Amino acid sequence: MKIPFLVFASGAAASTSYLAWTADSFIKHGVSKTRSYGEATLYEGYEAAYALTKNETYAEWYRGQIDDSVVLENGSISGWRYDYYSLDDYRIGNNILWWYERTGEAKYKQAADVIRAQLDRHPRTPSGGFWHRDPNYPNQMWLDGIFMADSFYAKWTSLFDAKNESAWDDIALQYDLIDSRTRNKTTNLLVHGYDESLKAVWANPVTGAAPLVWSRAVGWYFMSLLEVIPLFPPGHPGRARLVTYFITLAEGLKKAQDDESGGWWLILSDPYPGVSGNYIESSASAMFTFGWLKGINTGLLKRKEYLEPAKKAYRGLTGHFVKEADDGTLNWEGTVEVGSLGSNGTYEYYISIPVVENDHRGAGPFMLASYELESQPI
Numbered sequence: 001m002k003i004p005f006l007v008f009a010s011g012a013a014a015s016t017s018y019l020a021w022t023a024d025s026f027i028k029h030g031v032s033k034t035r036s037y038g039e040a041t042l043y044e045g046y047e048a049a050y051a052l053t054k055n056e057t058y059a060e061w062y063r064g065q066i067d068d069s070v071v072l073e074n075g076s077i078s079g080w081r082y083d084y085y086s087l088d089d090y091r092i093g094n095n096i097l098w099w100y101e102r103t104g105e106a107k108y109k110q111a112a113d114v115i116r117a118q119l120d121r122h123p124r125t126p127s128g129g130f131w132h133r134d135p136n137y138p139n140q141m142w143l144d145g146i147f148m149a150d151s152f153y154a155k156w157t158s159l160f161d162a163k164n165e166s167a168w169d170d171i172a173l174q175y176d177l178i179d180s181r182t183r184n185k186t187t188n189l190l191v192h193g194y195d196e197s198l199k200a201v202w203a204n205p206v207t208g209a210a211p212l213v214w215s216r217a218v219g220w221y222f223m224s225l226l227e228v229i230p231l232f233p234p235g236h237p238g239r240a241r242l243v244t245y246f247i248t249l250a251e252g253l254k255k256a257q258d259d260e261s262g263g264w265w266l267i268l269s270d271p272y273p274g275v276s277g278n279y280i281e282s283s284a285s286a287m288f289t290f291g292w293l294k295g296i297n298t299g300l301l302k303r304k305e306y307l308e309p310a311k312k313a314y315r316g317l318t319g320h321f322v323k324e325a326d327d328g329t330l331n332w333e334g335t336v337e338v339g340s341l342g343s344n345g346t347y348e349y350y351i352s353i354p355v356v357e358n359d360h361r362g363a364g365p366f367m368l369a370s371y372e373l374e375s376q377p378i
Contacts (some may be wrong), residue, residue, distance in 0.1 A: 017052075017053075017370070017374055018318060018322070018330075018366075018370040018374075019045075019048065019049050019052060019053075019367055019370035019371050019374055020049060020052075020053060020055075021330050022045065022049075022330050022332070022363060022366060022367050022370065023045065023046060023049040023058055023367065024329070025329035025330040025331075026042065026358070026360075026363060027061055028327075028329050029329065029358055031065060031360070033064075033065050033069035033070070034069070034070070035070045035077065035078070035079075035089070035092040036088075036092075037088045037089075037091040037092070037148055037361075038359070038360040038361050038364075039065070039092075039360055040091040040092045040094065040095050041091070041360055041361055041364035041365070042360035042361075042363055042364040042367075043062060043065065043066075043095045043098075043364070044094070044095070044364055044367075044368060045363065045364040045365075045366075045367025045368060045371075046058050046059075046061070046062045046367075047062075047095075047098055048367055048368055048370075048371035048375075049367060049371070050062070051371070051375070052371055052374060052375050059102075063099070066095065066096070066099060070092060070096070070111075071096060071099070071107055071108060071111045072107070072111075073107060074107070074110075075106065075107040075108075075109075075110025075111050075114075076110075076111065076114065077092075077111050077114055077115075080114060082118070085118065085121070085122045085123055085131065085133065085134040086132075086133040086134075087122075087130060087131075087132055087133065087142075087144075087145035087148040087149040088133070088144070088145075088148050089115075089148075090115050090118065090119065090148055090149045090152050091147065091148045091149075091151075091152065092115075093112050093115040093116070093152035093155075093156065094151055094152050094155055094227075096108050096111050096112045096115075097112050097152070097155050097156065097159065100112060100159075101159075112152075112156060115152065115156075116152075116153075116156050119149065119153060122134075122149075123138070125139045125141065125177075125196040125197075126139070126196060127177055127196060128170070128173050128177070129141045129173070129174060129177040129178070129196070130145060130149055130150075130174065132144070132145045132193070132341075136342060137341065137342065138197065139195055139196040139197040139199075140193055140194070140195045140196070140200065140341065141174075141177060141178050141181070141193055141194060141196070142192060142193035142217065142341055143178060143182065143190060143192060143193060143217040143218060143220055143221040144192075144193075144216075144217050144220045145193075146174060146175065146178055146220065146221050146224045147220035147221065147223055147224040148220075149174075150171055150174045150175070150224060150228065151224045151227040151228055153167075153170075153171050153174075154171050154227070154228040154231045154232070155227070155231060157171065157231075158231040162233070165236075168232065168233060168236050168238060169238065171228070171232075171238070172232075172236070172237075172238025172239075172241065172242070175225070175228075175238070175241070175242055175245060176238075176241065178190075178193075178194075178221070179245050181194040181196075181207060181208065181209060182194055182209055182210070184213075187213075187252050187255065187256070187270075188248045188249055188251055188252025188255075189213045189218060189249070189252045189253075189256060189268055189269075190213065190217075190218055190221060190249070191209050191210045191211065191212060191213055191214075191269075192210040192212060192213070192214045192217045192339070192341055192345070193209075193210050193217070193341050194207065194208040194209045194210060195208045196208055200341065200345075201344050201345070202341060202343075202344055202345030202346075210341055210345050211269070211345055211346070212267055212269045212272075212345060212346075212347060212350065213267065213268040213269045214266070214267060214268075214339045214350055215264050215265065215266055215267070215268050215281055215284030215285075215288075216281065216283050216284045216287070216336065216339060216361070217339065218249070218253075218268070218284065218287075218288075219283065219284040219286075219287025219288060219291075219365070220287070221249070222246070222249055222250075222253070222287060222288060222291040223287055223290065223291060223365070223368075225242055225245055225246040225249070226246065226291060226294050226295065226298070226300075228242060229242050229243055229246065229300070230298070243300065246291075246295065246300060247295075247300065247301065250291065250292060250295060250300075250301055250306070253288050253291075253292075254305075254306070254309060256268050256273075257288075257309060257312075257313065258273070258280060261280050261316050261320065262285075262309075262312035262313045262314075262315060262316030263280040263281070263282075263285035263313065263316045263317070263320070264280065264281065264284050264285050264288055265278050265279065265280060265281065266278055266279055266280075266281040266284070266336060266350060266351065267347055267350055267351070272347055275347075277347075277348075277351035278351060279334075279351075279355075280316075280320070280334070281334060281335070281336055281355075282317070282320075282321040282332065282333060282334035282335045282362045282366075283335045283336065283359065283361050283362035283365060285313065285316065285317060285321075286317055286321075286362055286365035286366040286368075286369055287365045288313065289310060289313040289314050289317060289365075289369045290365050290366075290368045290369035290372060292306050292309065292310040292313065293310050293314070293369055293372035293373060293378070294368075294372050296310065296372075296378065297372055297376060297378070303378075307378060310378075311378075314369060314373060317366055317369065320333075320334070321333045321334045321362070321366070322366075331357055331358055332357070332358050332359070332362050332363040332366060333355075333357055334355055334362070335355065335356055335357075335359035335361060335362035335363075336350075336353050336354075336355055336356075337353050337354045337355070337356045337359065338353055339353060
């Protein structure tokens with residue numbers, strides 16, 4: 001069967017580094033100076049590019065995206081609403097903390113504290129999980145939200161409140177709740193989210209779980225586990241649980257990897273892989289590739305089991321989603337624009353969403369995957 005990639009041709013191979021080529025290209029494309037989680041995800045790619053190259057141009061450009069547009073001189077966050085509770089808004093906190101660690105400037109710590117204080121006020125489900133957004137999604141936890149909020153929660157705690165056992169318990173609880181309510185124990189894949197109140201139109205009447213495995217949501221969760229595991233105190237029991245969640249999900253993704261393309265379908269639930277309208281989606285494929293490569297490099301995954309599948313996945317990324325423009329810049333193709341449980345959660349909904357070019361939620365994870373390959377011998 002011919003795999004639908006939405007017919008994106010492979011671009012010319014990067015002469016030196018896919019990571020540097022992507023970083024240079026998106027500077028030329030232009031990136032909005034916002035605190036959106038899409039931009040926040042792309043900025044992590046620049047953190048990786050700087051770590052690899054020590055090219056101060058990347059750091060200077062990145063700081064120009066943050067200072068005075070996101071973080072103001074007085075330590076406040078531009079346009080921040082203290083009465084609006086959306087986990088998506090908290091992701092930028094990780095980038096702000098990167099700048100605090102790099103510079104030690106008080107304004108970054110003050111801005112990060114604004115987000116941390118918002119978490120203390122954020123509405124929760126009866127079991128203690130953060131609502132994805134208030135008032136839009138009451139009592140709902142989404143895999144996306146784990147990446148948006150709990151990676152920051154863990155990073156802030158590791159830097160400023162590391163001995164607070166209650167905070168680490170609370171962070172672990174977020175992963176415990178979402179994993180227990182959304183994971184298919186047979187496939188080890190997780191559906192998009194769940195509604196603890198059982199009221200959403202898509203909610204399973206018994207478990208509250210959404211019906212389908214949307215691949216990018218799983219990618220957000222996979223990446224967040226990798227971010228948080230190293231931050232946990234080694235002796236905290238939550239760390240071992242998170243490691244198990246990561247390893248078993250990696251195993252599930254191995255079974256779900258498409259043999260021909262090396263990538264992953266937009267909707268991974270049976271019977272939809274290969275069904276009309278489904279396609280190999282680039283952001284999730286980049287996230288899973290990154291997760292495998294970093295899992296290998298950190299020792300969480302066995303090299304002999306995951307290296308070849310990871311290399312195949314990366315070849316799929318560069319072969320199908322990287323396209324060279326006429327001006328020599330890299331365009332990143334094949335990323336679905338959005339996926340939301342503010343919908344009816346059906347297959348028809350997910351495949352109806354447009355695919356866009358140069359979406360930061362795909363390019364950022366591709367940069368991270370490239371870093372894992374380029375930064376150390378694999």
